[in-house]
Amino acid sequence: MTIENHHRRSFVHPLLEQAGAEFAEIAGGNVALNVGNDESAAADIIRRMGLVDLSPLPRIGYKGVGAPQWLRQQSLQLPLQANSAVTQTDGTLVAALSAQEHLLLSPYTVAAISATSVGDASGICQRVENAWSLDSAAQCYQLPRADSHCWFAVCGSSVGEMLPKLCGVDLRPHVFADNAVAQTSLARVNAIIIRQTIANTAVFHLLTDSASAEYLWRCLLDAMAEFDGAVVGLNALQSLHND
Numbered sequence: 001m002t003i004e005n006h007h008r009r010s011f012v013h014p015l016l017e018q019a020g021a022e023f024a025e026i027a028g029g030n031v032a033l034n035v036g037n038d039e040s041a042a043a044d045i046i047r048r049m050g051l052v053d054l055s056p057l058p059r060i061g062y063k064g065v066g067a068p069q070w071l072r073q074q075s076l077q078l079p080l081q082a083n084s085a086v087t088q089t090d091g092t093l094v095a096a097l098s099a100q101e102h103l104l105l106s107p108y109t110v111a112a113i114s115a116t117s118v119g120d121a122s123g124i125c126q127r128v129e130n131a132w133s134l135d136s137a138a139q140c141y142q143l144p145r146a147d148s149h150c151w152f153a154v155c156g157s158s159v160g161e162m163l164p165k166l167c168g169v170d171l172r173p174h175v176f177a178d179n180a181v182a183q184t185s186l187a188r189v190n191a192i193i194i195r196q197t198i199a200n201t202a203v204f205h206l207l208t209d210s211a212s213a214e215y216l217w218r219c220l221l222d223a224m225a226e227f228d229g230a231v232v233g234l235n236a237l238q239s240l241h242n243d
Contacts (some may be wrong), residue, residue, distance in 0.1 A: 010055040011150045011213035016176075019231055027106065027126075029056025034233040042236035047201055049156035049229030052237050054205075055213065058106040059151060061143030062132075067100055070140040074128050080100065083181040085194050092124040093205070095181050095194050103145060103192065104128065105205065108234060147175040148200055149192075150213035152206045153237060154220060157200050158227040165223045169193070171204070187219035198240040 006028035010016065016023075020036035032053055033130045037045060046052070062071060068078055073222045076094055079086045085095040091107025130141050154163070163171050171177060182193040189212040194205040208216050220233070 008056050008146070009235075010053050010054055011210050012055070013218060015214065016053060016231070018143070021233065026056070027058055029058075030146070031056045032070055032233045033235045035231045037230070037232060037236075038236065039239075041232045042232045042237040046155050046206055046232050047157065048238040049154070049162060049224055049227045050232040050236055051217075051224060051229065052153040052155065052232055052234060053217075054105075054108055054151040054153055054234070057097075057108055057151065057209075059104060059149070060069045060125050060129055061097075061145045062102045062128075062137075062140055063101040063143055064139045064141045065100055066137065066139030067102060070132075070137045071102060071128070074131060076104075076124070077129070079179075081167065082123065083183070085179045085181055085196075085204045087179075087196075088124060090123050093194065093196070095192070097183060097192065101143075104196075105151065108237065115173045145207070148210055149207040150210050150216070152217065152220070153154050154206060154224075154241070155201055155237065156199075156229070157201070158229070159204055160230070162223050163193075163204065166194070166219060167191075171195070173202070187216055189216060201240050203237075203240070208238065 007025050016032045021032040022034045023030045024033050025132040033211040070208060077086050078094060082096045085093055085144055087093055093105040095103045097103055104125050165200050167184055169182045169184045176195055177199045178195055179196050189208050191206055196203040
């Protein structure tokens with residue numbers, strides 16, 4: 001299913017179309033639900049090594065001396081220290097890039113989507129975005145991360161072996177723990193890496209400059225080939241939450 005749309009498209013949408021992706025509108029964006037694999041095969045792939053494009057989903061940043069206080073006033077739980085992340089009750093991920101800068105990533109599971117009052121995955125991101133203004137949020141500045149950064153997730157048991165081919169950070173579990181954040185070079189582009197564990201499966205969220213999206217996507221595919229990795233859709237990522 002390809003949507004005739006005015007909805008937000010991923011920075012790698014043409015590559016996903018070429019791979020046979022099936023899209024659906026979620027939170028105002030065209031999200032690839034499946035990419036050329038049946039449901040069972042995709043679920044197996046993501047547990048070994050799967051690449052998912054989450055770029056059409058909402059994300060936003062806040063920066064400034066007053067940002068932490070204002071975000072807490074919006075009923076968000078913030079990480080206790082920089083370069084760490086915490087998941088909100090609805091699944092929204094809040095990452096502290098510094099003491100004064102935070103990144104919000106929307107939830108991406110069916111359960112989280114259906115739980116939001118607006119019936120999509122925008123939830124906290126949209127609420128906080130609507131609440132912000134220069135007058136109401138002193139020394140807190142909004143950053144349009146949905147425009148400036150792509151958002152990929154690479155998942156599976158072999159990711160810890162694959163990512164070091166592209167990145168100098170030690171991402172092994174005993175070093176780079178659950179909810180850890182790294183701001184580093186990935187395939188020679190600046191990137192944010194956030195680790196989550198879902199049903200004993202490692203999930204690495206990767207964000208980089210939107211202009212580098214297609215380049216990073218191709219680098220990841222090349223690095224994954226050795227491990228029989230493949231592109232999968234949001235449904236495969238959702239399958240981890242069903243375990």
